[in-house]
Amino acid sequence: MSYKALFDLSGQVAVVTGSSKGIGRVIAEALAEAGAKVVVSSRREESCAPVAEAINAAGGEAVAIPCHMSKAEQIDTLVDGAMSKWGRIDVLVCNAAVNPHFGPMATVTEEAYDKVLNTNVKHNLWLCNRVLPQMAERRDGAVIIVSSIAALKGNDMLGIYGISKAADAQLVRNLAVEWGRSNIRANCIAPGLVRTDFARALWEDPERLAKATATYPLGRIGEPEDIAGAALLLASPAGRFITGQTLVVDGGVTISG
Numbered sequence: 272m273s274y275k276a277l278f279d280l281s282g283q284v285a286v287v288t289g290s291s292k293g294i295g296r297v298i299a300e301a302l303a304e305a306g307a308k309v310v311v312s313s314r315r316e317e318s319c320a321p322v323a324e325a326i327n328a329a330g331g332e333a334v335a336i337p338c339h340m341s342k343a344e345q346i347d348t349l350v351d352g353a354m355s356k357w358g359r360i361d362v363l364v365c366n367a368a369v370n371p372h373f374g375p376m377a378t379v380t381e382e383a384y385d386k387v388l389n390t391n392v393k394h395n396l397w398l399c400n401r402v403l404p405q406m407a408e409r410r411d412g413a414v415i416i417v418s419s420i421a422a423l424k425g426n427d428m429l430g431i432y433g434i435s436k437a438a439d440a441q442l443v444r445n446l447a448v449e450w451g452r453s454n455i456r457a458n459c460i461a462p463g464l465v466r467t468d469f470a471r472a473l474w475e476d477p478e479r480l481a482k483a484t485a486t487y488p489l490g491r492i493g494e495p496e497d498i499a500g501a502a503l504l505l506a507s508p509a510g511r512f513i514t515g516q517t518l519v520v521d522g523g524v525t526i527s528g
Contacts, residue, residue, distance in 0.1 A: 281305075284308045285310065286312065289313055290311045290366060294469075294499070295367070298495075300322075308333070309332070310349070316337045322335070336352040337349075340394050346398050354405070361411065362413045364506070368390065368469075369391065370429070370469075374428055375427055391436065391439065399442075412454070414446060414458070417459070418439045420461050421433035422436035422437035443515060456514040458510070458515065462493055466495070486524050487523060489523055
């Protein structure tokens with residue numbers, strides 16, 4: 272196999288949730304550029320369609336299938352739509368996530384707690400349970416869940432979110448064990464602070480941004496493209512012997528004093 276072929280996804284189909292913007296969008300674009308047919312998915316059709324159109328205009332192949340990951344019944348619509356369009360799913364990227372509670376765990380409501388754990392963990396599992404059997408039939412597939420460095424350390428404002436992302440890391444370990452004999456790989460990516468709308472409150476404030484970058488050995492926060500490169504590695508033949516892992520992509524902040 273040539274080194275170029277290690278990152279070739281030609282003929283494969285990738286489903287990327289939460290891909291109308293930010294990290295998810297750039298991952299979808301990267302997988303499409305590597306040759307994959309991509310299903311762009313987020314809550315609203317009007318958000319997904321422009322991303323799919325841009326991929327198609329750039330010479331890739333994409334379709335928009337809306338799915339609100341907080342609503343379990345829409346998972347069937349996403350999977351059935353992808354299978355109807357292309358007959359297979361080779362790469363599943365679970366990027367959609369919510370965080371309605373920014374504050375200490377002592378003040379979280381039951382409604383907010385359930386929404387975070389259901390969307391970020393339970394519905395990722397439901398989606399995997401729908402997608403992985405057809406991967407197993409072909410004895411090949413890759414699952415990538417976008418976690419967070421919030422899963423790796425305590426946080427006085429993102430505690431519930433961190434719990435959900437730590438659960439995602441365990442979810443991929445279990446998936447890797449349960450499905451590994453079918454040649455299915457499952458991994459997490461744990462980004463640090465990335466310049467996206469989701470984290471806008473953390474990087475748009477100059478004081479917070481300066482405080483954050485002071486702790487990053489690379490001296491900057493991440494860009495969505497930094498995470499897309501890791502996703503391409505894990506989705507492609509280059510990552511064929513990596514499974515059950517959480518790949519930290521954080522500019523070194525978790526190892527810095």
